[in-house]
Amino acid sequence: MIEVLFAVSIFSLVAVGGLTIMDQGANAAQRSLEITLAREQIDAQSEALRYLNASYVSSYQPGVVFNESTPAGQWQKMINYIINHSNVNFDTLDSSNKCRSPEQGWFFIDYQNAKFIDYTIGEGSMGLANTYAKVNYGMSPLTAEGTWIQAIRSSDVNKTGYVDFHIFACWESPGTSVPETIATIVRLYEPR
Numbered sequence: 001m002i003e004v005l006f007a008v009s010i011f012s013l014v015a016v017g018g019l020t021i022m023d024q025g026a027n028a029a030q031r032s033l034e035i036t037l038a039r040e041q042i043d044a045q046s047e048a049l050r051y052l053n054a055s056y057v058s059s060y061q062p063g064v065v066f067n068e069s070t071p072a073g074q075w076q077k078m079i080n081y082i083i084n085h086s087n088v089n090f091d092t093l094d095s096s097n098k099c100r101s102p103e104q105g106w107f108f109i110d111y112q113n114a115k116f117i118d119y120t121i122g123e124g125s126m127g128l129a130n131t132y133a134k135v136n137y138g139m140s141p142l143t144a145e146g147t148w149i150q151a152i153r154s155s156d157v158n159k160t161g162y163v164d165f166h167i168f169a170c171w172e173s174p175g176t177s178v179p180e181t182i183a184t185i186v187r188l189y190e191p192r
Contacts, residue, residue, distance in 0.1 A: 027175030034132040038169040038182055041134045041147055045167050046186045048111035049149075052078065053188040060191040071114050078116040079190070081107065082151045082163065085120065099146060099170035099179045102126065106148040108135060117142055132180075133169030146171045161190035 055071035066073035085105040108117050108124060117124035122141060129146030136143045147169045154162045165186045173180040 024175065027173075031173045031175070031180065034171065034173055034180065035182065038133040038147070038171065038180070041132075042167050042169055042182065042184055044111045044135075045109050045147070045149060046165070046184065048109040048114055049165055049186055049188060051114055052109070052116070053190075057189075057191055074114060074116045077118070078107070078151075079163070081105075081116070081118055081120075082153060099128070099172070099181070102148045102150060102168070106150050108142075108144040108147065108149055110135070110142055112137065117144075129171035131171070132173075133171045133182075161192050162187050163190070 052071050052075040056066075056075035059066065059070075059072040066076055068074065068077055082105065106126065107119065109115070110117050110124075119125060124142045124144060125139075126148060127136075127143045127145050133146035135147065136145050147167070150166045150168070152164045152166070154160050165188065166183060167186065168181070168183045170179050170181045
């Protein structure tokens with residue numbers, strides 16, 4: 001009887017250990033997939049920014065105001081928004097274990113239509129990510145779920161006209177106590 005109990009105990013330890021390792025492997029695979037999908041969303045935002053910028057640069061003429069239905073017009077709309085709404089300070093870090101709220105002046109790009117989304121007039125909204133950080137096209141208005149852009153213009157815009165676009169993604173991932181976060185910076189220049 002003691003031998004049977006000892007054998008069952010050893011089998012139970014091996015089974016629990018095996019299940020724990022399988023669970024950790026599944027969580028790691030899920031996190032890896034989520035990071036890949038969130039990186040694709042960040043890349044799509046950065047490519048849309050580059051497209052709007054290239055359209056503006058190729059069409060640039062001093063003093064010309066472009067129609068908002070054009071990519072160059074969307075770039076001008078976005079730059080005007082940044083001038084009026086962006087007052088971002090990245091010197092303070094959020095030490096909590098939650099996805100931080102975006103600073104004043106956040107926005108995102110509808111990369112399917114190459115359109116700047118201005119949340120201040122109700123074109124888009126921000127929500128928490130259900131699975132991974134993304135732009136949810138199934139919502140009306142468009143909802144950025146855990147992904148956003150914040151822009152910082154050059155300090156001397158008369159000499160060097162550039163904008164640093166900080167693209168963030170943050171979401172809760174399985175098997176971790178802190179949220180997954182990734183970010184990138186895209187610097188784009190404006191003609192002078």
